[in-house]
Amino acid sequence: MNLALAFAVLLAILVSVADAEWDDAHATFYGDINGGETMQGACGYGNLFQEGYGLETAALSTALFNNGKTCGACFELVCANSRWCKPNAGSITVTATNFCPPNYSPPLNTRWCNPPNKHFDLSMKMFISIAEYSGGIVPVKFRRVKCQTRGGVRFEIKGNPYFIMVLVYNVGGAGDVTSVAIRGNNSPWIPMQRNWGQNWNTGVRLVGQRLSFLVQTSDGMSMTFVDVASENWGFGQTFEASRATLNFH
Template sequence: MASSSIILLVLVTFAIRDAHASVNSWSYAAHNNIVGRSTLAIFNHQQRPKFVSGQWMQAHATFYEGGSGTYGGACGYEDVVKDGYGMEIAALSTVMFKGGEACGGCYEIKCASDSTQGCNNAGRGQSSIFVTATNLCPPNYNQASNNGGWCNSPREHFDLAKPTFLKIAQYKTGIVPVQYRRVPCKKWGGIRYTITGNPYFNLVKVWNVGGAGDVVGVQVKGDTKLKWIELKRNWGQKWETKAMLVGESLTFRVKASDGRYSTSWHVAPKNWQFGQTFEGKNFK
């Protein structure tokens, strides 16, 4: 009888321990299921490699004149110089602009004309320019794609700021063939978030983005009532939401075109005001 009691006691002890382990495992799994949707987006980007330069492709380039306050209209950049892009910028043809998704992306461009009347460096080693997409080159279907309608679909075309075009090609040329490729964007400091609008309609400009440079998704959350919500692209890199952001300490999360995420925790304090800009974590 004593031996039987000891065996029974051991079996019960193991059963209790296994049951406790099962409960803990279930609790852990349940917790992961609850928070997984929010944390998965935050941490998955750590498994993705940094954005790297793409393959060389063919296109053409022209130039247009303007100022720092006009070169960024279609992307929502009010002043490309103040926003850190300088005059090294380009308007993209419709097929490349992708309804504003390309805004903020960076490109390396080389003039590819064999004519001495085309490239500044014809017959010598080709020099590169590095530009950021800040505008749209609209199509002109009243003109042929190869004769004036340079930005008509499906042409891939860069309309460069005049000072930048003149670094690689001659003014009298007007249009030159180019080679180009996507390259990582190198930015000083963090991603900037500029909030405008009113308590019932918020517009967030996302700029100075490193890495891939072009943002394809934005989320925001507060510190009290506001949970993670998706913002909608208004135009270019301006993102909108009608959620009540006022009175919340705001955290922003952006998704770049290469699938990487960057989360900037509590970059805007509870007492933030419309018109202010806040700096968060950038892509390396």
């Protein structure tokens, strides 16, 4: 694909994301003003501050979480039609980093994350940016937006020589990863399986080989990262890919 055509396709994708239709949901908050629950959740991300997500995050209800496939996607929210909305607060943008599980126990007014409800459980900082603390729960309008990230896509390698699991994060654009393939310098491309959230695994032995990755997001964009990790990579290490070859489907 030539550069002009690639730019045109990318622009069309970004415009379509930016012009996404607004939908209705509700929002609550967790923790305290400093975050509280910022460690690993259902998407597999570790410390949200260290990984660049901070408090601009949300746990999604079943209807939005999509069994972890929405992890990494970004949403714009505005408080709507409630006396608890802060005047002229504008909108907030959050990244999906966790799951808000259903609650089938009484009372009924605590079942906001149950299917088929669309719900965002925000950090307190993000909630009080658009609504009064006393409100507790407010109706919101939301839409998908492009994720703005700093630095390159990151790959945290876990597991053992017989089982490699890779956490993929800090993905810009659509944000949510739909497929991952891995390649050693002495191997072909190997499709990885979604383990949970944004953790992907393979049982192929690749210790001692340089590692490359092929990542596809929900907007159809594929990113190829060559030689992200050198031959002496180790489990528990994280590698940042600064350059990628882009393709559109």
